[in-house]
Amino acid sequence: MDILALPDVILRKVMRCVRIKDRLKLRLTCRAFGKLVAETNAGCFERGGVTRAPKRYYPYREDDVSLCLQLGDQRVKHIDLSEEGLEQFLHVRNRLFTGISFEIFEFDLDDDTFDLEFIRKLIDHFRIDKLRFQLGSEEQLEKAKQLMKDYPGNECTIYLWFLPETQRLFAIPPIRYLKITAADAILFKLLSSHNSLTFGVQMTELTLMELKSALEALSADDRKRRVKIQVKRSAMVKLLRDCGITDDSKEGDVRGGFEVMTVLKVHNLIHLRYKRCLIEITFLDWKEGTRSVDVDIANCDEW
Numbered sequence: 001m002d003i004l005a006l007p008d009v010i011l012r013k014v015m016r017c018v019r020i021k022d023r024l025k026l027r028l029t030c031r032a033f034g035k036l037v038a039e040t041n042a043g044c045f046e047r048g049g050v051t052r053a054p055k056r057y058y059p060y061r062e063d064d065v066s067l068c069l070q071l072g073d074q075r076v077k078h079i080d081l082s083e084e085g086l087e088q089f090l091h092v093r094n095r096l097f098t099g100i101s102f103e104i105f106e107f108d109l110d111d112d113t114f115d116l117e118f119i120r121k122l123i124d125h126f127r128i129d130k131l132r133f134q135l136g137s138e139e140q141l142e143k144a145k146q147l148m149k150d151y152p153g154n155e156c157t158i159y160l161w162f163l164p165e166t167q168r169l170f171a172i173p174p175i176r177y178l179k180i181t182a183a184d185a186i187l188f189k190l191l192s193s194h195n196s197l198t199f200g201v202q203m204t205e206l207t208l209m210e211l212k213s214a215l216e217a218l219s220a221d222d223r224k225r226r227v228k229i230q231v232k233r234s235a236m237v238k239l240l241r242d243c244g245i246t247d248d249s250k251e252g253d254v255r256g257g258f259e260v261m262t263v264l265k266v267h268n269l270i271h272l273r274y275k276r277c278l279i280e281i282t283f284l285d286w287k288e289g290t291r292s293v294d295v296d297i298a299n300c301d302e303w
Contacts, residue, residue, distance in 0.1 A: 046072075047105070053077060099125045169187075
């Protein structure tokens, strides 16, 4: 059977299901297949991403300006950060597909020297549903915010591996998920903008007043909000005891506005409700231990 004799609409649908590795092989078989590969969409892939290339890909180079690009099942290991490097990549890309889609595309550019326009040209013709950023500096955060403007309305996730200036932190546009390597009760205010918030380091202190203030704000918010924090064991035990909850508390007990929903001592787990908020506390050792207590809070009717 002559595959190339199939109707154009069928060929285009078939080519959307072909792996990038196979497209690379097909284009080398003959001119007709090369033309078909170049003039069709590559389809949709679950993940893609761009990151700085590991040194092992170019061990003899003195500079450190190279990118890796993940295109579904295929990794482009070395894209030189120069006009020549960009042109070489675009030449290959234009022979592989007219467009490509990703459910999630991750930007992990741990270097402030990357040019924003270079990245924009690199991902031109990419359709991206969800953007994910790994950021390590103020400059990277500003570049990420500019890229987010190119995809208005798209779902975004940001992992901040540094603590920005307060003004810049609160100026991050509303996104679905924000993880920050900091722990301070004032950061609860970020929930007014972002759907989900995770503190990447342990909170050594958390008072009952600070927790209740956050719970009151979440209960009054009609939008779905979620926050995950790690609290020092001794600080969490003190907080619970301050509101009347102890290791002897049972399901149905109400203390200080908190209702005990579930107690699983064998798993060191307790579920509480405060107004519209559900609170899951895990790894809660009342008597000893050095492990942080995980606290997951959501303003919903059920998990």
